[in-house]
Amino acid sequence: LVYTLGVFQSDNRDDILFQTTGRQTGLFANVDKTRRRGLESSLRGQWQALSWQLAYSYIDASFEDDFTALSPNHQFADDDGEIRIMPGDRIPGIPQHQFKLFSRYQMSDSLSVGLDLVSLSEQFLRGDESNQLAPVSGYTQINLRGRYRFSEQVEFFARIDNLLDEEFSTFGLLGEEPGELEVPIIEDLSNPVFLGASPPRAAFAGVRIRF
Numbered sequence: 001l002v003y004t005l006g007v008f009q010s011d012n013r014d015d016i017l018f019q020t021t022g023r024q025t026g027l028f029a030n031v032d033k034t035r036r037r038g039l040e041s042s043l044r045g046q047w048q049a050l051s052w053q054l055a056y057s058y059i060d061a062s063f064e065d066d067f068t069a070l071s072p073n074h075q076f077a078d079d080d081g082e083i084r085i086m087p088g089d090r091i092p093g094i095p096q097h098q099f100k101l102f103s104r105y106q107m108s109d110s111l112s113v114g115l116d117l118v119s120l121s122e123q124f125l126r127g128d129e130s131n132q133l134a135p136v137s138g139y140t141q142i143n144l145r146g147r148y149r150f151s152e153q154v155e156f157f158a159r160i161d162n163l164l165d166e167e168f169s170t171f172g173l174l175g176e177e178p179g180e181l182e183v184p185i186i187e188d189l190s191n192p193v194f195l196g197a198s199p200p201r202a203a204f205a206g207v208r209i210r211f
Contacts, residue, residue: 001043001044001045002043002044002045003041003042003043003044004040004041004042005039005040005041006039006040006041007037007038007039008036008037008038008039008040009035009036009037010035010036010037011033011034011035011064012033012034012035012036013032013033014030014031014032015030015031015033015034016028016029016030016031017029017030017031017069017129018126019069019070019071020070020071020072020073020127020174021070021072021081026070027070029069029070031063031065031067032064032065032067033063033064033065034061034062034063034064034065034091035060035061035062035064036059036060036061036062036091037059037060038057038058038059038060038096039057039058040055040056040057041055041056041057042054042055042056043055049105049106049107050103050104050105050106051103051104051106052101052102052103052104053100053101053102053103054099054100054101055098055099055100055101055102056097056098056099056100057097057098058096058097058098059094059095059096059098060090060096061090061091061094062087062088062089062090062091063085063086063087063088063089063090063091063129064087064088065085065087066084066085066086066087067084067085068082068083068084068085069082069083069085069129069130070082071083071127071128071129071130071174073127073174073175073176073192074127074128074130074132074133074174075133076130076132083128083129083130083132084130085129085130086130089129089130089131090124090131091124091129092123092124092125092126092127092128092129092173093123093124093126093171094123095120095121095122095123095138096121096122097119097120097121097138098118098119098120098121099117099118099119099120100116100117100118100119101115101116101117102114102116103115103116109149110148110149110150111146111147111148111149112146112147113144113145113146113147114144114145114146115142115143115144115145116142116143116144116145117140117141117142117143118140118141118143119138119139119140119141120138120139120140121138122135122136122137122138123135123136123138123171123172124136125172125173125174125193126171126172126173126174127173127174127175128174133174133193136169136171136172136195137168137169139166139168139169139170139198140166141161141162141166141168141198142162142163142164143159143160143161143162143163144159144160144163145157145158145159145160146158146159152210153209153210153211154207154208154209154210155207155208156205156206156207157205157206157207157208158203158204158205158206159203159204159205160201160202160203160204161199161201161202161203161204162198162199162200162201162202163201164201165200165201166198167197167198168198169195169196169197169198170196170197170198171195171196172193172194172195172196173193173194174192174193174194175192175193175194176192
């Protein structure tokens, strides 16, 4: 068994935060202090023909300043379109927990198959730096891969991403109410949250040739 463990903390001064000012516009502003701290760990080993690796990360990314930010589409914004961020509020778009499993089984000298699992916890929406809205749910994705070596120079590979065809959101941000865009197909919608859709199940195959 081989293991690693590391802890870290970084405090950034005058960090840069993008703030929206409305439809397709925005600006950059400085935040006096942000902090990222946590740990990174991994454990890997091999049992007969099976090799594997586990990795876990904990990242506590937070604002450490009391300030206001522009977010006019936020339901709790004040009359000036601003929200209040307090020290300890989490930075959007960064899951606190990340877990990964990588495995490979050597079925023969030429053939190997692998299974990978990636699991991320929830994250807050960009535009909700005050952490007042429901976060984007975490997700787990499983990928399958295989390889067959014809020779030292030629091998065939294949993989399937999102093996179980799970539906999830990879990130989220606050936008405008769809009805304000005056597009007929969405004029009756009122949810300003934009979510990045997960890629569907996809299969790939190919041949690698080394010269």
